[in-house]
Amino acid sequence: MQQRSSSAPMFTASQAPSGADRVLAAYIDAALRQISAVLQQVALGHLDPTYVAPPKPRDGDFRLADGTHWNPGNGPGFYFYLAGAWVPMFAAGGGAFRAPAYTVAPASPTENDIVRAAAPWDPGSGDGLYAYRAGGWHFLG
Known part of the structure; x- marks a missing residue:
């Protein structure tokens, strides 16, 4: 055990x-x-609200974008960061984001598409939400 200095x-x-x-x-x-x-x-x-893009976002980050000074692409609202991009958590104009259900892979997915996979289609982690990023489907939950 250390002794405490009497001068401290x-x-x-x-x-x-x-x-x-x-x-x-x-x-x-x-x-x-x-x-x-x-x-x-x-x-x-x-x-x-966040008024500027975070300098070093990581997968799993979420922010409330003001939509004017910082607009990640879909106006004001909540966004999460996934595979290098900000993904809107709700539909434009408000309301819950309703991802369409797909039982087969979408024919021509585009960057930032969010879909709900349902059997028999399985992009990798079973039924659930997926985002299309960097040429592939990423499981959201």
């Missing part, structure tokens, strides 16, 4: 910091309160 300052619950320590303590307290407020909003499901 130590604060107890009954001892308030003074001078420069008080300024630092107030700054840290304010920063932690801001972080706490943001985490509470995220925990409640809140997302602030």
Whole structure:
């Protein structure tokens, strides 16, 4: 066990910091309160609009695009990042995104197509949602 240096300052619950320590303590307290407020909003499901494209998105990221300053392609709304591109989570004009069900592979898929695969067609992971990216179908869930 290490011994604590007697020259290092130590604060107890009954001892308030003074001078420069008080300024630092107030700054840290304010920063932690801001972080706490943001985490509470995220925990409640809140997302602030994003006005610029994230610089290094990764598969699985999701954002609320403002649609004016940053428009990933389908106007304002929620998008998720998959295989190098942002995919809209809802249909243009609002409402839930309704992916069409396919029992055979679509004849001419285009980049960003989202479909619902149903038996007997299986693009790789069984029934579910797939996005067409970079020449192939990617399972969404």
